[in-house]
Amino acid sequence: MxxxxxxxxxxxxxxxxxxxxxxxxxxxxxxxxxxxxxxxxxxxxxxxxxxxxxxxxxxxxxxxxxxxxxxxxxxxxxxxxxxxxxxxxxxxxxxxxxxxxxxxxxxxxxxxxxxxxxxxxxxxxxxxxxxxxxxALMQQFRLPSKYAYSFIASIRMLPVIVDELQTRSNALKVRGVQFSKGIRGYFERLRMYTVPLFAQSIRRAQRVAVAMEAKRYQMGAKRTYFYPTNYxxxxxxxxxxxxxxxxxxxxxx
Incomplete structure (x- = not known):
């Protein structure tokens, strides 16, 4: 991708x-x-x-x-x-x-x-x-770091979610899970995929929130940046x- x-x-x-x-x-x-x-x-x-x-x-x-x-x-x-x-x-x-x-x-x-x-x-x-x-939004436009890093963490999670979806699909194939045809099969796939993905996403979001709180993103203090941007x-x-x-x-x- x-x-x-x-x-x-x-x-x-x-x-x-x-x-x-x-x-x-x-x-x-x-x-x-x-x-x-x-x-x-x-x-x-x-x-x-x-x-x-x-x-x-x-x-x-x-x-x-x-x-x-x-x-x-x-x-x-x-x-x-x-x-x-x-x-x-x-x-x-x-x-x-x-x-x-x-x-x-x-x-x-x-x-x-x-x-x-x-x-x-x-x-x-x-x-x-x-x-x-x-x-650049943080450094040039003074966007609070707690919002910017929240978006960055969300973007970083997208490839992980795609990998988990592929892993879930491979696991169901290895186990020989067969889905019904028609609308019933659609709801079966929805249940087999969404529940594990939602559970993993909630756990991951909780870990990210704890990590950001531990690094004091909510304090609003001046920070250093790994990627400096300027005009x-x-x-x-x-x-x-x-x-x-x-x-x-x-x-x-």
């Missing part, structure tokens, strides 16, 4: 401070959310698509695979609004389906917004390491490039 999120090369986006990158992307997404201009939103979608496909460092085949949910969301949201939206200038109508000029424009706007959210979110996930992101010249370049690109997208609209 980890090799899927390993880039073929590390581009300049990897050298940007993750906290600053998150703040910039969040501000851009707010603009997308409240913008009602179709051409401007389309330009933003092209801009964020270039950012993802050109500077994420992943192969085109893998990026297209990652983008399948975004593409499906784009067409489903746009077509739903186009076919069932409201409008006065009706182009074509048949039963419940009514395509108007207003619904067509709103459908494009909604589809472009969906793609913008998907492209920016995927670009951030693929070019940011989760551990460094939370360390660099690449952060300035990132802000300048994104600002110029954003203004250009607005002017071209």
């Amino acid at each position: 980890q090799e899927w999120f390993t880039p073929a090369r590390e581009t300049w986006l990897y050298r940007v401070n993750p906290a600053l990158k998150f703040a910039m992307f969040f501000a851009l997404l707010l603009v997308v959310l409240f913008n009602q201009h179709v051409a401007f939103t389309f330009n933003q979608m092209i801009l964020y698509g270039i950012l993802l496909y050109g500077f994420s460092g992943y192969s085109w085949r893998r990026l297209l695979l990652f983008s399948l949910p975004i593409i499906l969301s784009f067409f489903s949201s746009a077509l739903t609004m186009m076919l069932f939206g409201k409008g006065e200038t009706v182009w074509w109508s048949w039963g419940l389906i009514k395509i108007s000029e207003e619904s067509f424009n709103y459908g494009l706007l909604l589809g472009y917004k969906t793609a913008c959210f998907g492209f920016l979110g995927l670009a951030f996930v693929l070019t940011s390491r989760p551990i460094l992101f939370f360390y 660099s010249k690449m952060d300035i370049v990132f802000v300048v490039i994104m600002t110029i690109s954003f203004v250009s997208a607005y002017l071209l609209a």
